[in-house]
Amino acid sequence: DVQLVESGGGLVDSGGSLRLSCTTSGFNFNAAWMTWVRQAPGKGLEWLGRIERTSDGGTVVYAAPVNGRFTISRDDSRDTLYLQMNNLRSEDTAVYYCSSEYWYYFNYWGQGTLVTVSS
């Protein structure tokens, strides 16, 4: 079975940092383009960014609200995706999901991890 498990969420002060992990199994992580998405309380989903598979160059693109503060990376040897979040703001409070992207859609998702930024 395909599994994506996010971890690393929690309570952090405004201006602080947090690193989320997405540990995967059951599919070829090395071949996957991986994405981070979040959902703030009472809001819709928001695409944060994506990292290509390493064999395609591993290019990372970010959504404007997080560009320069968040960093997406991957460790293919561990089948794990990361999201380093710096200079966190109250508006970053959300459930964060990792997902695999396949030809313009998101075929596998994790259950999410909650990040709460305290002001």
Place this chain on the structure above:
Amino acid sequence: QSALTQPPSASGSPGQSVTISCTGSSSDVGGYDHVSWYQHHPGRAPKLLIYDVTKRPSGVPDRFSGSKSGNTASLTVSGLQAEDEADYFCSSYAGTNYYVFGTGTEVTVL
């Protein structure tokens, strides 16, 4: 980029049909045939229902169907079942390696 607009809620009795709209612009929904739909039971991982406007992944019942007209995409759930009660959201490719999601619709089975 603005979120795609979905109705906050929709409902229907078992066996009935419910249609959820997803309205964007010519920069996303209207500009690309890359609209996808997801079902999300709170606390669980979202599940892909429809991709590329009308295509269903293997394992998704044909009760779920998608369509698009202009800047609005739609998901229809036919023959509503109790387990269809969930949140549904759409997504569209918006060009230049960017995606936009819908505001989400909570479906209630009466």
